[in-house]
Amino acid sequence: MPDKILKINDLAVEYKNKGKYLRVLEDINLELENGEILALVGESGSGKSTLGKTILRLLPDSARIAEGSIFFKGEDICNFSEKKFNDQIRGQEMAMVIQNPQNALNPVFKVGTQILDVLYFKSKKQKSRKELKKEAVKILKKVGISDPEYRFDEYPHQFSGGMKQRVMLAMAFISNPSLLIADEPTTALDLTVEAQILNLLSNLVDEYKISILYISHDLGVVAGLSDRIAVMYAGKIVEVAQTRELFDHTNHPYTEALLNCLPDYQKTKKLQTIPGQVPDPGNYPAGCNFHPRCSHSFDRCRQEEPRLEEIASNHYSACFLNGL
Ligand SMILES: Nc1ncnc2c1ncn2[C@@H]1O[C@H](COP(=O)(O)OP(=O)(O)OP(=O)(O)O)[C@@H](O)[C@H]1O
Numbered sequence: 001m002p003d004k005i006l007k008i009n010d011l012a013v014e015y016k017n018k019g020k021y022l023r024v025l026e027d028i029n030l031e032l033e034n035g036e037i038l039a040l041v042g043e044s045g046s047g048k049s050t051l052g053k054t055i056l057r058l059l060p061d062s063a064r065i066a067e068g069s070i071f072f073k074g075e076d077i078c079n080f081s082e083k084k085f086n087d088q089i090r091g092q093e094m095a096m097v098i099q100n101p102q103n104a105l106n107p108v109f110k111v112g113t114q115i116l117d118v119l120y121f122k123s124k125k126q127k128s129r130k131e132l133k134k135e136a137v138k139i140l141k142k143v144g145i146s147d148p149e150y151r152f153d154e155y156p157h158q159f160s161g162g163m164k165q166r167v168m169l170a171m172a173f174i175s176n177p178s179l180l181i182a183d184e185p186t187t188a189l190d191l192t193v194e195a196q197i198l199n200l201l202s203n204l205v206d207e208y209k210i211s212i213l214y215i216s217h218d219l220g221v222v223a224g225l226s227d228r229i230a231v232m233y234a235g236k237i238v239e240v241a242q243t244r245e246l247f248d249h250t251n252h253p254y255t256e257a258l259l260n261c262l263p264d265y266q267k268t269k270k271l272q273t274i275p276g277q278v279p280d281p282g283n284y285p286a287g288c289n290f291h292p293r294c295s296h297s298f299d300r301c302r303q304e305e306p307r308l309e310e311i312a313s314n315h316y317s318a319c320f321l322n323g324l
Contacts, residue, residue, distance in 0.1 A: 011068035039222035112152030
């Protein structure tokens with residue numbers, strides 16, 4: 001099996017808006033090793049979710065892959081038919097957890113029934129739901145739901161946000177996927193529950209040895225979880241490095257600005273923001289997309305687009321400051 005579970009080459013994605021395609025992702029090159037947790041970080045609107053949805057083919061009809069390829073376990077999955085992708089990849093080899101589990105769980109069915117459904121399809125309809133109930137209860141227990149036999153017969157609205165996210169993780173792991181795309185799974189939770197879910201995720205990763213693309217707007221959250229971090233801005237990856245390296249030797253001014261925005265719990269400095277906003281697709285500036293918000297920008301940044309370049313071992317950054 002190839003070392004890289006996922007290899008994205010020169011990917012560009014567009015959404016149709018008022019009859020015109022606008023580019024939302026451009027020049028995306030990313031690789032994910034087996035068993036690696038790669039965090040995708042950036043402000044709202046930078047294109048993180050679009051990338052996750054592109055990999056899992058969950059884009060709306062108004063979107064298209066304009067360029068590039070996505071190799072999963074050595075095969076270009078962009079060439080798979082919808083049926084092949086559905087039968088072999090989505091929900092089997094790749095699973096997803098999203099920010100709001102409320103939207104993923106069906107409110108009219110008991111939580112246990114929804115887990116049973118997943119187990120039933122995993123058994124290729126060979127086992128009866130009665131047989132599978134023991135397994136479902138075991139799974140609920142494994143993800144930290146106390147009193148699982150009783151909880152099995154409850155409805156999603158009777159579960160807290162953290163419990164619902166535990167259930168979503170349980171359902172995602174049932175098919176033993178090789179890749180999990182986690183799109184801000186803890187954003188709607190309070191800090192202590194968030195920490196519990198991150199711990200649960202780490203434990204599941206250790207046990208199942210899967211790869212994770214973890215989408216977050218918060219560098220603080222991914223610091224203790226990810227092996228590597230890719231920072232996105234306005235549809236492009238601007239910096240990629242091992243987590244420790246990214247924090248210790250931050251290169252791109254955008255990454256630096258994101259780090260400066262992390263809350264200071266000692267309260268020794270004021271809460272920082274990045275002036276301005278992520279530009280909308282179709283309104284990207286000439287040159288470097290970040291230059292209007294960058295305090296280090298100079299003439300070249302306004303004229304040319306910087307490309308990702310290796311600035312240290314396995315550390316890539318797209319900034320003209322590196323050439324000075
Ligand atoms: N269905 C859509 N049609 C048109 N444009 C879209 C659509 N979905 C997203 N976009 C645009 O694509 C850009 C990237 O959005 P995306 O949701 O991928 O960013 P994000 O980094 O995940 O942000 P958030 O954390 O807020 O979800 C944004 O400018 C957004 O407005």
